[in-house]
Amino acid sequence: MQILDLTGPVQVFASTNDACAASAHVPPYAWRMVATQPAHVTASSGIELGTQTLPTDNEPVDTLLIAGGPGVAAACQDVALLDWLRARSGQARRVGSVCTGAFLLATAGVLDGRRVTTHWSFCAELAHAFPQVRVESDPIFVRDGEIWTSAGVTSGIDLALAMVEEDLGRDIALAVARHLVVYLKRPGGQGQYSAALSLQVAEDCFGDLHDWMAAHLAYDLSLPRLAEQAAMSSRSFSRRYREATGMTPARAVEHLRIDEARRLLLETRLPMKRIAQRCGFGSEETLRRSFMRLLKVTPNDYRSRFGTTL
Template sequence: MTRQVAIVAFEGFELLDLAGPMTVFQMAATLSPARRGRPAYAVQAVSWRGGSVASVTGVSIDTVAWSGAAPGTVVVPGGAPLREQRCGPALQALTPWLQSLARSRRRITSVCTGAFALADAGLLDGRRATTHWRHAATLQQLHPAVRVDSDRIFIHDGPVWTSAGISAGIDLALALVEEDHGTALAQAVAGEMVVYHRRAGGQSQFSSLLAMSPGSERMRAVLAHIREHLTAALTVDDLAAVACLSPRQFARAFRAETGQTPAKAVERIRAEAARLRIEAGDGSVAAVARASGFGDEERMRRAFIRLYGQAPQAVRRAARGGTRTV
């Protein structure tokens, strides 16, 4: 059976939000063995009235009118018109169309701020959902009935899937392919696209290294040294030597540039490395604690509680549950 996928276009949509999932489904159709001459997916871009629709970049895509589409899966990309609540005729027409599809239990998904369209249609009320971290607070404020989680790559709640910003749409589409046709095809698509197969839905959108973002090359070198030597002692004296500063000068300069003490930075980087392993199911909790420099489970558990509000075992359960109904 060929699965019909419709990806919505509207004036000002984010191009990669549309192109990423479209490429995943088209690649899956190419790589999967056709059954009785039917490919795994048939993908089309749809819009209110059809025709050429311009993205925010100015690149346009040809579409068909969504009134003539009968998709099993709908993907709504993000874009400024959605998050800024610009209610033109096309976006006003999108709400009842999505509602009609939801009544027939179609699978409806969003990328980035496409979640605003799903929320406007009432499809996220009482459900867990995510969007780009920068716009999560606005989504929650506009739609208090939605359980917004800003720290997830994607979330699957019933027939509704939502994902974080831009590249997370590829992770979402790979998860849909895996649900439809199994892990082998999703891995094959990821390999052809040269992307990681695949970030779990429960993974965080945030990076400690990106958040600290020091301005000087010597402090960036210190952060790189920490990341590459997680199991070392990483004392202030050790890190000061990497920066070619006295311990006192280093501690003062490091905090000024990163907003963190050296000890807190080491803990955050170790915790992030451990979290990635935990989410990926890479070894036991005790093994992850040793490999990430915590030494023992209890020390790592306390760090996770401080930084993430939950223990490593809970993080692993959440990552495994990223593609399940919650």
């Protein structure tokens, strides 16, 4: 398994127990790391962890979490494990996966008809292999009823914190997040990756241009202006940029402006009109349309959902 897929959520639950014990409350969580056979399981990082055998039918399971990692492909061929997952998933209060653990749940049929996510680099593969599953590539985690799935690696921490918040309330979850020096809700909301991060694939060709674009979002970033800044003809620039980044210059500009608008919505109390102007959208309506197109939510709803009181 990928070590953080497992230890990230476990540390959240352990820190929650510590927080409750410090306030004279009974620690709410007890966990077991289980596998088809009790053994020392080696993580992809080389660290060995001891596991216990799978719970029997008469042992209740409240929350069942599946870690991801390179061993998932082999696990998907384990008929006994798949049968166990099908049976126990229907008995547990909630079932979840971290990263590529979603493939194991999907193979067992647990995710049929559900909204789910996984690591961004595996979303297309999951959607192709399991067309009956509704894969969403952007969120850090997705909850669909009792089914919880999260994106890659550290997103298991986000998932576990959300579970703690559901179980024990925001104050406890926030205290745990502060203790772990992580966000209860990440800046930028729930997106798996920012435009700046995705554009790093073209750092060698257009790194300087991207830095300039980020510093001039409120200015003219039309195709001719970008081509001029890159010292290329508009036609050559458009072709080479798309080859390097996988998107048009206009789409890259929109994503960068959305990223900055997301930051301002969460970190400031600036009115929508000012945010639209500072990010180069020109008007609140243009800002709203871009949010709806890319994030499926209005700027006001985004601020109320992911923002904190300043």
